[in-house]
Amino acid sequence: MIHFERTKLANGLTVIVHQDKTTPMVAIDVCYNVGSRDEHPDRTGFAHLFEHLMFGGSKHIPLYDEPLQKAGGDNNAFTSNDLTNYYLTLPKNNIETGFWLESDRMLELAFSKSSLDVQRNVVIEEFKQRNLNQPYGDVWALLRQLAYKVHPYQWPTIGREISHIEKATMQQVKDFFYAHYAPDNAVLVVAGDVDFDKVLTLANRWFGHIPNRAVKQRAIPQEPEQTEIREQSVVRDVPNDTIYMAYHMADRLDPMYYATDLISDVLSNGNSSRMYQNLVQKEKLFTELDAYLSGDNDPGLFVVSGKPSNGISLETARRAIERELDRMKQERVSEYELEKVKNKVEANIEYSEMNYLNKAMNLATNEILNDAGLINSQVDFYRSVTTAQIQEVAQHLFRHGNCSVLNYIAKKSEHVES
């Protein structure tokens, strides 16, 4: 159970405070309700490029990192399909530096040309390092494009192609800032050895007069139901064939979400899971096999990915996966099996609450989703799932036609050994 207090400033900024007296540090998390799903199809990768620019100086502060480091602080940020999250940690007696830095870049960026020029290049190198120069690096780009025809989840956060990043202009940067970076589109979470009144005073002092920017509600085209199976095969210079099967699933606030998550646990979380025991250990059909959720706020993907063992074809591999998914549809899981995956979820939540920064990030992302209080009710949501619901959700999830299959085929060539 995480106790927190929450209020909203006059300009629309939500402020959340969680007190944790066991740490000498404080985490400050500013989460903006903007992600790659808010991008124009011809300007993908923009939300993430923008995250880089947020470190290139703000209206009154030419350098972001140096003053933070002077206060003993450390920071980072990430962009997802749904949100952009900035977080820093500081010794508790230096938190005002965090308020100063974060509020100034919410107020206005420096919009420096040299920062844009350099960060375009840095992001292009990041694109290469993570996606183009890595074996299997383009899997998510391919899978998203196959599974989504309408929804902006069809492109990855890094962007659809490098040219979109190369072409970003300063005017687009400015437009993006004023459209999305605003107190009424953000959450400020402070966690650590602090009290609510002090945080509120500091929040009002530094963030209070940033103008409300009347951010428009997003209108994102939702993906229509997929009714026919889709399949794509690509040949790449990788050591092993791999199969990916993606099913459209419920959105993050749908009650079915929790059952869906537990289905992935029954299938592949831990050495006792079904797919690991049956298909990796007993039948030796795969050397790696996983089921997981893409974790998006809008309806996301339930993905099964597997590397077949030597000599096992992708067809055999696919039939084996389908067999396990069919079993989920046809038979109820046992009470014991469901209890086991619930125990594990509960333990993982307990582990994640050991760290003040983790707690700050979870509060922030849940508030952006809908309500920070979700982090305290999630155990009950998971606990209340029944074996009948698991079966029902599996029948809906794994229905014929809801699947996109990506066959990732290894080009046979000599490997350079060393």
Place this chain on the structure above:
Amino acid sequence: MLNRNIQPPVNPIEHIDMVKAEKRLLSNGIPVYFVNAGSQDVVKIDFIFEAGTWFQEANLVASLCNSMLEEGSVNYSAADIGEKFDFYGAYIQLTADQNYGYFNIISLGKHLKTILEITENLIKHSVFPQYELEVLIDKNKQKFLLENEKVKTLCQKKFTQVMFGESHPYAITNKLEDFDQINREMLLQFYQSYYHSGNCRIIAAGQIDESVLALLETHFGGSDWQGNSINAPKYEISPDPQKFHHVEKTNGIQSAVRMGKFWVPKNHPDYHALAVLITIFGGYFGSRLMTNIREEKGYTYGIGSYVLSLKHVSYLIITTEVGNEYIEPTLKEITMEMKRLQTELVSENELETVKSYLLGEFLRDFDGPFALAGSFKAINDFGLDYSFYDDSLRVLRNITSEKIMQLAQQYLNSEDFYTVVAGSK
């Protein structure tokens, strides 16, 4: 009136509360070091054996032996083990590095009794079933092939071979054929030689009270798992006389770079001051390397320098991945940044920034049970005590720009560095 142009007053970090690990001995002599801290009902226990690659007679033996510890014991099959740990939401983390083999567990305190009962059987009575071994080897082969496609892996391998010589255990020389040479008897023999009470220490962190210590005594304190002490083999380092190496990887659009040299050990009088120098050079986001090569030139997503202290050798390493077209200018800028540290005094402002940053890191290293245990292990591995951190703080607070420049002149000479680039030419 709010002045946004100036930073709010910064308070120096005066006090760092170092919660220290306490020590107990089990009846059989195993030292248990424990840190009682944290608000959650969570316990992490590390069983650390002198069973790293240093001790193996063939490639892969140390790591496969370690991995097999959760694949079957006298009382539990691999499936039973998975079932139990999953049911209680507990985790086994198995790793082997150059010097040690680790059997680490994380559990909720309320299930620790059961988890330790099982763990005892796994550690003391592993059976190395043939079937599970074959599955594991197949899995690791595929992982090996995947890793070998990455320029950073190819680069790191070659780098360790160049630095240490191919026959030294710190050199990574695994080949695909090695997997076919492994058999059950080799692993069993390694297990019997190195996984026993005479070769073990325990580090426990989280909510550790007398009852946890009593459980450790019950399950691991007996004389039933003593082995024979084995003299550690000795190896000599034989670095490659050639300083620059290229590893070809066709079709890559980026290349990986590793540049490094041998470094002073943790007990050397210059160690702490050098840590400040290396932070300025490439050890944090505002470092010289990051500022120049990422933030000004945009050649890379990231570049850094850090010191790797192993039991018998330490080295400094600079790592990055850059577009193929930026290799030459990147190497030139790295050398230039060394030269600059040797010839120009670091400004007061930069030195203050780094000092404050490192003091903040110090606080983080002593915050929470797992961090506390990690900071303890970082000294315990080298037979050092907490005065190491007192020294570090004292040096950090008093170091001058003159000292930094003098150290750069002594330790950052580009001609001493080995350079490996992996990518397509």
